[in-house]
Amino acid sequence: KSMLPFPILFALFAGCAQSSVTASPSTSSTPSTPSYIPLVASESIWTPSPGTTWQWQLSDPVDLSVDADVYDIDLFDNDASVVDALHAQGRIAIAYISAGSWEDWRPDADSFPQVVIGNDYEGWPGEKWLDIRRIDLLGPIMQARLDLCVAKGFDAVEPDNIEAYQQDTGFPLTYEDQLRYNIWLAQEAHRRGLSIGLKNDPDQVADLLPHFDWALTEDCFEQGWCEKMRPFIDANKAVSARHRAVFAAEYTETGMTLDKFCPQAKATRFSAILKHLDLGVYREACETAP
DSSP states (O other), rough: OOOOOHHHHOOOHHHHHHHOOOOOOOOOOOOOOOOOOOOOOOOSSSSOTTTOOOOEEEESSSOOSSSSSSEEEEETTHHHHHHHHHHHHHOOOEEEEEEEETTTTTTTTGGGOOOOOGEEEETTTTEEETTTTOHHHHHHHHHHHHHHHHHHHHHHEEEOOOGGSSSSSOOOOOOOHHHHHHHHHHHHHTTTTTTEEEEEEEEGHHTTTTTSSSEEEEHHHHHHHHHHHHHHSBTTTTTTTTOOOOOEEEEEGGGGHHHHHHHHHHHTTTTEEEETTTOOSSEEEEEOOO
């Protein structure tokens, strides 16, 4: 952090392929490692290549004049007409959602049971952490959000706040709890034909690489952990033969300027931009390597 109907055949498939993964609050501090079959995204699921240009704007209205291949915009604040306009320009549309926090201003805020709402998210008024162990309760809400992504015509989803196990959430979340939830999200996105990105969460890249189609980072150059995301760029035939984009955002509020991170971004083929924390229209971009 720092309405098109489904085709009948797809709807039948989705109904038959609902996730069998459920979760309840952990009773052991050392839960067993879940077993998953890594998903292989079909050719219809968007997988961006390194060097893909992007704009990240979570304010409204979206400025459609920015020269970028991809726009990452808010799911709830933009209707299908904005997505249609992006597609008409040949651009890809990513939907931003928070998958790990409750936000009191969202239209579905009342759908969250009180039992899954935890501590305040420090620095973000009106936002609280979620108990991501409770897929039985959060699952239908997140599925509805993914369905809305599809209904509005989005190509992909950016799930925010998916490294809650490292935060003061008010719940005893573990690495395995987070892994289970993140893989479940990827499965649900892929079942709907949506591409999905790994948002931050660098310490779980090795486990999550088979399940995510690209990555998005905040402050990785400023904080020095970009190298952990390199597996997305460096294709691994054991996982995927595809080189996948890493979209990197740095913030002016941390003192970053283009000259401080663009040389490294170009050398590593990260798609790096400079933004203000409010994620408005402002954007400066590094030159991308071929």
